[in-house]
Amino acid sequence: MRTFSFIERKRLLKRLGEKHYDVIIIGGGITGTGIALDCVTRGLKTLLVEMQDFAAGTSSRSTKLVHGGLRYLKQFEINMVAEVGKERAIVYENAPHVTHPEWMLLPIYKKGTFGKLSTSAGLRVYDFLAGVKKNEKRQMLSREETLAKEPLLKKDGLIGGGYYVEYRTDDARLTIEVAKKAFEKGADLLNYTKAEGFLYEGGKISGVKVRDVFTDKLYEATCQKVVNATGPWVEKIIEKDKKIKGKGLIHTKGVHIVIDSERFPLKQAVYFDTPDGRMVFAIPRDGKTYVGTTDTFFEGDLSNPPILEEDKEYLISCIQYMFPDLGINIDDIESGWSGVRPLIQEEGKGPSEISRKDEIWVSESGLITIAGGKLTGYRKMAETVTDMLAKLLDEDGIKSSPCITRKLRLSGGEFESPKEYELFIGRKSKELQEIGLCEEDARRIAAVYGTNADIVASMESLLLPDVELPLTIKLLVHYSIMHEMAITPEDLFIRRTGASLFNVNWVRKWEEPVTLYMKKCIDIITE
Incomplete structure (x- = not known):
């Protein structure tokens, strides 16, 4: 039986040259994982490689929201708001264990960016474009109601608030669940394998x-x-192929910081103005505020965009501006993360003004590249790319089925509805x-x-006795190795559990024994 594990990775590398694929996704x-899932569920022989x-890149370094992009209404990107707004609900239906409704204030x-009338109208349009459910439609709040939702807000000049639903997610776990579902459906996926x-x-x-990053062996x-879905690396x-003229990427960096809730006891997720006219999120999560x-x-x-002092100072100044009584x-x-956005270059525009829309183009040699886009719209982007692939492959005599991902439950999300x-x-x-x-x-x-x-829970039968670790940690280590292709401690701490971001003291406590335990587990299962 195939398992999404280090063992299967080794087997797959050994037989890589024996199989001819319809599609290889880089x-x-x-x-990339979204495209792999769409391709394999249409009956295409699919391989994905990740260096x-x-x-590990942008997909674990977002604001961790599956959201419709309210600010894009200001830029009149109506189609984007409508599309990703509707996609929010699809992601939620298919993966309620990694996507949760979050009321946003x-x-x-x-003299703020949004006035009462413009906010009310904007949120009403937002609800309409996104097809928001009746019980999640926007509410307009008075000054008193707004402060009741979040007493820490700056009171000077406050006249009210808008209240609407976004969806909080774990971006890395969402990606892993998509990858696992693609594997379950028959796709081959390899991490730490560089094109x-x-x-x-x-x-x-x-x-x-x-090239296998660990052994340096070339396959x-x-x-x-071939689809190039490498984000900032496209x-x-x-x-490595042929430079495509007329297209260009611009990279922008996004930094988030995490503060313990004892210092920043935020009750309510807030989307707020900054002194420089931008908008910033403050979101409570797992005893922290990010x-x-x-x-x-x-x-x-x-691969490793730094968090500079100026990044920290900027975000701290935003907190001090909107939550002045806290003295943050x-x-x-306590911790933080930094990611790079791959955006389609637009002359004369600043970082926050550049569109987040995606684009697809094809080189003379047939390399298909997708760039731009948002986490929320991943499934629709994958459908668009796979539609293109299906037409091209049909010309080669390779038939495929229609897209089914709109109603396909992801790994771990196989419920009739989120209520279940x-x-x-x-x-x-x-x-x-x-x-x-x-x-x-x-x-x-x-x-x-x-x-x-x-x-x-079934990992209990595999636990090793000679390393002192709590039962929960051992179960998660084994599951991550055997069913989520985790190989390094960073895979576990950052992308399988998110502990390095939201429970850094726990990581410091258990990092050494977990590293030892992971090594022992991998050594045993690969003997």
Whole structure:
């Protein structure tokens, strides 16, 4: 039986040259995994390669919202707002364990970016374009009602607020669940496998040369079509083929900071004005409050964009502006993350003005590249790319089925509806307590892993006795290795659990024994 594991990764690399694929996708972020899922569910033989871990780039460094982009109404990007607004509901229906409704408060101030009338009209249009459910339609609040929702807000000049629904997500886990579903449906996926170059036949790309990052061994995989979905790295992949004229990417950096809720006890997610006319989120999560994002041009290391002092100072100044009574300063920052956005270049526009729309183009050799876009619209972007692939492959005599991802439940999200998920957490957490988990850990596993919670619990039979770790941690280590292709401690701490972002003290406490335990587990299962 195939499992989405390090073992399967080794097997797949060994037989890579034996299989001819219909499609090879370069890039294991949300866009690439989304395309892999759409392709494989249409009956196409699909391979995905990622030079880092899945979601290691932009797809683990977002604001962690599946949202419609209210601010894009100001830029008159009506079609984008309508499309991603509707996609929010689809993501929620298909993955309620990683996507949760989050009421967002938009405070309105005298001389602010949004007035009462414009906010009311904007949110009404937003609801209409996004097809928002009746019980999630916007509300307009008085000054008193706004302060009741969030007492920490700046009171000077406050005249009211808008109240509307967005969806909070774990971007990395969403990507992993998409990848797991693609694997379950028959796609081959490889992390830590770098695309080094292309194979050609008659001037057209006929395959990809890939290198195992761990062994440095080079492999070749043949295919009909190649999709470049590498986000900030798309131009680096294009350069391995032929430079496409007339297109250009601009990179902007987004930084988020995390502060413990004892210092920043935010009750309510807030989307607020900044002194420089931008909008910033402050969101409570798991005993923390995170704030972001910055938006600055970036030309440095795409893999590890730094969080500079000026980034911290900017976000702290935003907090001090909107929550002046707290006395928050740089020393209160507990952790944070920084990511790079790949945007289609638009002359004369600043970082926050550049459209987040996606574009697709094809080189003379047949390389299909997709760039731009938003986390929320990943499924629709994948459908658009796969529609193009289906037409091209049809010309080669390769038939495919229509898209089915609109109603396809992701791994762990196989519920009839999100309402069933809420009932599931209570029932499943009681069952998990029977194997020795405390109530808090049991509820968390049920909530985070959804319908995969029983598989997490089944890892009990594999636990190793010679490293002192709590039961919960051992279960998560084994599950991450055996069913989520985790290989390094960073995979576990950052992208499988998010602990490095929202529970950094826990990571510091358990980092050494977890690293030792992971090594022992991988050594045993690969003997």
